[in-house]
Amino acid sequence: MPDAAEVPTPESSPPTPPRRRSTALLGRERVVVTRPDWAAATIPAHRKPLPIITRAALDQPGTAATHTRLSGKNREQNDGGWPPEIAALRERGAEIRRETLRDLEGHLAALTAKAEANGVVVHRAATPDDAVGIITGIARANDVRLVVKSKSMATEEMHLNAHLEENGIEVVETDLGEYIVQVADERPSHIVGPALHKSKAEVGALFEELAAERLPQEAEDLAAFARTRLRADFHHADMGISGVNFAAADTGTLTLVTNEGNADMVTSQPRIHVAVMPMEKVIPRLRDLAVLVPLLCYAATKQKVTVYQTMLNGPRRDGEPDGPEQLHLVILDNGRSSIVEGRYREVLACIRCGNCQIACPVYRTVGGHAYGSVYGGPIGAVLTPLLANTKQGRDLPFLSSLCGACFDACPVKIPLPDMLVDLRADYEAATRGRPRRWLWRLWAKAWDSPRGYRLTMTAARLAGPLLPRAVLRRLPGPGRGWAAGRALPATRDAGAFRAWFTDRRPR
Numbered sequence: 026m027p028d029a030a031e032v033p034t035p036e037s038s039p040p041t042p043p044r045r046r047s048t049a050l051l052g053r054e055r056v057v058v059t060r061p062d063w064a065a066a067t068i069p070a071h072r073k074p075l076p077i078i079t080r081a082a083l084d085q086p087g088t089a090a091t092h093t094r095l096s097g098k099n100r101e102q103n104d105g106g107w108p109p110e111i112a113a114l115r116e117r118g119a120e121i122r123r124e125t126l127r128d129l130e131g132h133l134a135a136l137t138a139k140a141e142a143n144g145v146v147v148h149r150a151a152t153p154d155d156a157v158g159i160i161t162g163i164a165r166a167n168d169v170r171l172v173v174k175s176k177s178m179a180t181e182e183m184h185l186n187a188h189l190e191e192n193g194i195e196v197v198e199t200d201l202g203e204y205i206v207q208v209a210d211e212r213p214s215h216i217v218g219p220a221l222h223k224s225k226a227e228v229g230a231l232f233e234e235l236a237a238e239r240l241p242q243e244a245e246d247l248a249a250f251a252r253t254r255l256r257a258d259f260h261h262a263d264m265g266i267s268g269v270n271f272a273a274a275d276t277g278t279l280t281l282v283t284n285e286g287n288a289d290m291v292t293s294q295p296r297i298h299v300a301v302m303p304m305e306k307v308i309p310r311l312r313d314l315a316v317l318v319p320l321l322c323y324a325a326t327k328q329k330v331t332v333y334q335t336m337l338n339g340p341r342r343d344g345e346p347d348g349p350e351q352l353h354l355v356i357l358d359n360g361r362s363s364i365v366e367g368r369y370r371e372v373l374a375c376i377r378c379g380n381c382q383i384a385c386p387v388y389r390t391v392g393g394h395a396y397g398s399v400y401g402g403p404i405g406a407v408l409t410p411l412l413a414n415t416k417q418g419r420d421l422p423f424l425s426s427l428c429g430a431c432f433d434a435c436p437v438k439i440p441l442p443d444m445l446v447d448l449r450a451d452y453e454a455a456t457r458g459r460p461r462r463w464l465w466r467l468w469a470k471a472w473d474s475p476r477g478y479r480l481t482m483t484a485a486r487l488a489g490p491l492l493p494r495a496v497l498r499r500l501p502g503p504g505r506g507w508a509a510g511r512a513l514p515a516t517r518d519a520g521a522f523r524a525w526f527t528d529r530r531p532r
């Protein structure tokens with residue numbers, strides 16, 4: 026993990042996660058919740074350095090239980106590898122995604138033409154601010170007061186909910202996991218399971234606070250509680266906002282896959298629907314869904330197909346009983362058109378299954394919020410530093426053990442470990458000054474010979490007892506940041522390793 030010269034030095038004990046009281050579901054429903062700042066729905070402009078957040082995350086009550094839950098899910102999901110029929114889809118899916126990226130603009134132009142012919146209003150947003158401006162403009166022009174939302178990570182990139190609420194528009198998340206994190210004023214900790222970090226008991230307590238009464242605590246009861254509340258919102262909402270899983274360039278069809286049916290309600294009940302899509306979600310042909318949908322479902326939840334698959338071909342037509350009067354498609358760039366031109370292009374092949382997150386031992390240990398970004402886990406560690414609105418997050422590639430599990434888990438074979446290594450090199454080249462480089466070279470030179478190695482180890486043995494942890498934390502300048510996330514290893518007595526080795530050497 027990199028040091029950070031700007032790291033505020035923790036005191037001798039591990040830092041207590043900062044907590045604040047806040048409100049969620051502004052408007053009719055309010056619930057007061059507490060949570061650490063680094064899990065907030067809106068990521069602070071200046072997040073604390075990784076060593077500080079990860080240490081705080083490890084000290085957070087519940088982190089160990091989340092680790093146990095995620096480890097169980099990883100075993101269910103990834104033990105045994107890919108069955109032969111899915112392995113074949115994986116090969117084909119990887120090809121389709123790379124074919125898409127080779128001519129991304131061409132496919133987007135075809136999608137735009139088809140969608141417009143179907144009656145969809147297509148908008149291109151270069152930045153998250155542009156997208157917020159477009160969506161807020163549509164809402165204002167149509168006097169929208171209440172928005173129901175289906176899961177969309179692209180809207181997380183632009184902190185859309187906060188912006189709409191600032192404009193007096195109430196927003197209700199309708200995916201159960203998203204609803205839970207919205208009530209808790211947190212952001213999703215996982216792409217597919219936004220509330221994976223919460224236990225059933227935590228959700229029960231949260232809903233009881235929202236209901237201001239005792240509730241039955243079985244999972245079905247808690248889901249029923251959310252469903253009852255959301256039902257009224259579906260009927261009263263003026264606008265529905267959703268993501269897009271795949272958009273077919275040859276027909277202009279927007280496809281959403283869900284297990285709860287909330288996307289069907291969001292896209293059919295309100296009079297206006299806005300679908301928000303990062304530009305790489307386009308696919309060349311409608312028939313590619315036959316490969317990509319089962320692949321996404323298997324990688325995300327080991328299902329053969331999701332319970333609901335919603336396909337949109339335009340707004341309501343004459344004689345149709347339901348559907349929106351207006352259908353808008355907002356295509357978000359946010360740096361992706363630069364990524365697709367560069368050596369990290371393949372990261373845009375991602376189909377957002379979240380399996381690399383579950384497979385990653387670091388993600389399972391610290392949890393998704395510890396990444397301090399919209400996307401956590403290996404995909405987040407690669408994508409976040411590349412997105413244009415990310416001033417911070419360049420250190421995320423260091424939050425990985427480089428074990429390679431993310432590549433094995435990826436349904437479209439994105440070489441995430443290679444990218445993590447390359448991004449680390451980029452980070453080093455961009456941030457390390459000359460003195461630091463000389464220091465590393467000097468160390469490499471010293472350990473180039475047995476004599477140099479012995480000399481440095483003797484020096485470390487002598488200096489070790491004189492440099493307790495508290496002293497290290499008070500190092501001046503950049504050394505302070507370097508020491509913040511590190512423990513000094515204990516040195517052994519001179520010759521201890523050689524004696525141990527000689528003892529065990531076959532004779």
Ligand code: SF4
Pocket residue numbers: 216324374375376377378379380381382404431434435436437438439
């Ligand atoms: S990088 Fe691969 S495994 Fe990770 S979310 Fe994307 S498609 Fe899934």
